[in-house]
Amino acid sequence: MRKRVSLHPAHAILHGMESNWDDLKAVLFLVRHGTLAAAGSALGVAYTTVARRVERMEKAVGTPLFERLTDGYRVTEAGREVAYHAEQMEQQHIALERRLAGQDQHLRGSLTVTAPQLLIAACLAKPIGAFADAHPDVDLTIRATNDLLDLNRREADLAIRVSNDPGDTLTGLRLAEQAQASFATPDLANRIAADPAACVEWVMHVSAKGPPKPSLASHPNARVKLWLDDMVAILGAAQAGLGVVRLPMFLGRSTPGLVQVPILPPQPYIPIWCVAHRDVWKGGKVRAFREALVAYFRENRDQFT
Amino acid sequence: MRKRVSLHPAHAILHGMESNWDDLKAVLFLVRHGTLAAAGSALGVAYTTVARRVERMEKAVGTPLFERLTDGYRVTEAGREVAYHAEQMEQQHIALERRLAGQDQHLRGSLTVTAPQLLIAACLAKPIGAFADAHPDVDLTIRATNDLLDLNRREADLAIRVSNDPGDTLTGLRLAEQAQASFATPDLANRIAADPAACVEWVMHVSAKGPPKPSLASHPNARVKLWLDDMVAILGAAQAGLGVVRLPMFLGRSTPGLVQVPILPPQPYIPIWCVAHRDVWKGGKVRAFREALVAYFRENRDQFT
DNA sequence: GCAAACTCACGCGTTTTCGCATGTGTCGGG
DNA sequence: CCCGACACATGCGAAAACGCGTGAGTTTGC
Numbered sequence A, B: 001m002r003k004r005v006s007l008h009p010a011h012a013i014l015h016g017m018e019s020n021w022d023d024l025k026a027v028l029f030l031v032r033h034g035t036l037a038a039a040g041s042a043l044g045v046a047y048t049t050v051a052r053r054v055e056r057m058e059k060a061v062g063t064p065l066f067e068r069l070t071d072g073y074r075v076t077e078a079g080r081e082v083a084y085h086a087e088q089m090e091q092q093h094i095a096l097e098r099r100l101a102g103q104d105q106h107l108r109g110s111l112t113v114t115a116p117q118l119l120i121a122a123c124l125a126k127p128i129g130a131f132a133d134a135h136p137d138v139d140l141t142i143r144a145t146n147d148l149l150d151l152n153r154r155e156a157d158l159a160i161r162v163s164n165d166p167g168d169t170l171t172g173l174r175l176a177e178q179a180q181a182s183f184a185t186p187d188l189a190n191r192i193a194a195d196p197a198a199c200v201e202w203v204m205h206v207s208a209k210g211p212p213k214p215s216l217a218s219h220p221n222a223r224v225k226l227w228l229d230d231m232v233a234i235l236g237a238a239q240a241g242l243g244v245v246r247l248p249m250f251l252g253r254s255t256p257g258l259v260q261v262p263i264l265p266p267q268p269y270i271p272i273w274c275v276a277h278r279d280v281w282k283g284g285k286v287r288a289f290r291e292a293l294v295a296y297f298r299e300n301r302d303q304f305t
Numbered sequence C: 001g002c003a004a005a006c007t008c009a010c011g012c013g014t015t016t017t018c019g020c021a022t023g024t025g026t027c028g029g030g
Numbered sequence D: 001c002c003c004g005a006c007a008c009a010t011g012c013g014a015a016a017a018c019g020c021g022t023g024a025g026t027t028t029g030c
Helices: A021-033 A036-043 A047-061 A077-103 A117-134 A186-194 A213-218 A231-239 A249-254 A284-299 B021-033 B036-043 B047-061 B077-103 B117-134 B186-194 B213-218 B231-239 B249-254 B284-299
Strands: A066-069 A072-075 A109-115 A138-144 A158-162 A170-184 A200-205 A222-228 A245-248 A267-277 B066-069 B072-075 B109-115 B138-144 B158-162 B170-184 B200-205 B222-228 B245-248 B267-277
Touching: A021 A036, A021 A047, A021 A072, A021 A077, A021 B021, A021 B077, A036 A047, A047 A077, A072 A077, A077 B021, A077 B077, A109 A117, A109 A284, A117 A138, A117 A158, A117 A231, A117 A249, A117 A284, A158 A284, A170 A186, A170 A249, A170 A284, A200 A231, A200 A245, A222 A231, A231 A245, A245 A249, A267 A284, B021 B036, B021 B047, B021 B072, B021 B077, B036 B047, B047 B077, B072 B077, B109 B117, B109 B284, B117 B138, B117 B158, B117 B231, B117 B249, B117 B284, B158 B284, B170 B186, B170 B249, B170 B284, B200 B231, B200 B245, B222 B231, B231 B245, B245 B249, B267 B284
Parallel strands: A109 A138, A109 A158, A200 A222, B109 B138, B109 B158, B200 B222
Antiparallel strands: A066 A072, A158 A267, A170 A245, A170 A267, B066 B072, B158 B267, B170 B245, B170 B267
């Protein structure tokens, strides 16, 4: 095998500073987290180890990378330079992990999926459980959060999102169209049906602009009783009979104690997407989970419209 | 110091494979050098260590990265993928070293300079020696090679090159214009001067196209006796009286036993440049060496034309 | 105003990693 | 044919790295 695969014709003689790549990672994490303890726990090592690695790094570079403060380490200019390049290296490392995950066609190992809290609670719990049962060798982690996790950084392998497009760098698939409608307790719904002129009291998310305009035509007498910034809290308010809420169909239907209020017909809402990074899209586990989702949403399409 | 410098808002929870960055480096070097022993010596560790790190890496990835052959390790497709990303990480690491070297204004530590073999032997030895004496804390390494070392990879900090421009990505400074002329032993030179019609025998570098055209006007009777691919060998041939050679002025003048042959007046030749990567150009040691060079070439300009 | 929680520094015992030495198999030249 | 050069595997002792515990100082909160 005399044929040497040479990615670089000449090999460098790097004089002086021969630094350890892992020490760079310690600097990066210390910059990110500010204290030795936090960086250490993020790295999965004791904080003293972080301190040692940073010391080694400073010795290798020849200049201090951090100022020692009473409540943490503050990065210096030189330290920021090091951290910047360490971050670039980390990007490459993450990219590698993605590509390996994408090539891995086995149905075992870890798989992390993120989805909106309430979508999981109301619909996805069942298909997720079925997937976990069907593939016991897959180490399935669900991150129920409304935050948009960074799929580029592989904070999750696959995301279920309520949005109009998969995003710039991601590959996606539209799982379902959605419609939204108005919901309230049966008591409240009956009262509104009985007297269209009565005042309709709304409970709304702070991001909404106000009562839906089409509803004002039939029920002009409307006011917003309460603004909330959390959907779970809104559901609770609606169940307590505080007012009428506007919800995607799946959520209103699956919430006990709420019925649809015929103020206005269901309106189009944001569709549900399944998105992933291109590199992992064709990976075995991601593919399998995605196909399970597609099957589920095909069978239960009417839940959402 | 509650203000946390956050290069990334959320920190990734990288499930499964927690790989060591240094193990990636081992894979990269093993791909480059083909055998454990070669990779180990390039890394400055024992080859057993390389083997162990690669094993760890394969275990982490889950697929073999190399085929074990009787005469070395052959990289697999997955291994190539890993090595590619490791190489990208290495690029970042090298870039970091460059930037730190560029910020370092101290006149101590290592400095590597490359220059053509014969230019060092004929001219640069003196100013280089003076620099070394003037800056005893600088660990000066001279790489006398005709290869173009990769300044991007920091195979050298600074290069003295005979070329027409500094190159794409590099910063440069023209140290001297050069002229070339014809040289031979005094005996041979006299004979040519005595009989312009006699046959002029040339010794040439294989890269030359043949006897210089202007010389054919006055001495049409010319043949190339010998082609050589090495300048030191050409000098030897000329000193042995094998023929007339074409040399840059500095080289012909400084070679004992050779005199200029008045076949044709000196012609323009490729100038001498001092080039370095932009990141290190303003660094203390590079700057000092460069200034010494400029001073030397200003004082000895007439050696080259 | 004082205790709890937080930060880091330092020292020690343990674990891990490393380098060396030895053994095996293969290839090529004398 | 055998021997040396070169490839790797394996096992063991030394060295380096690591984690834990302790102690000092500072901020936070009751």
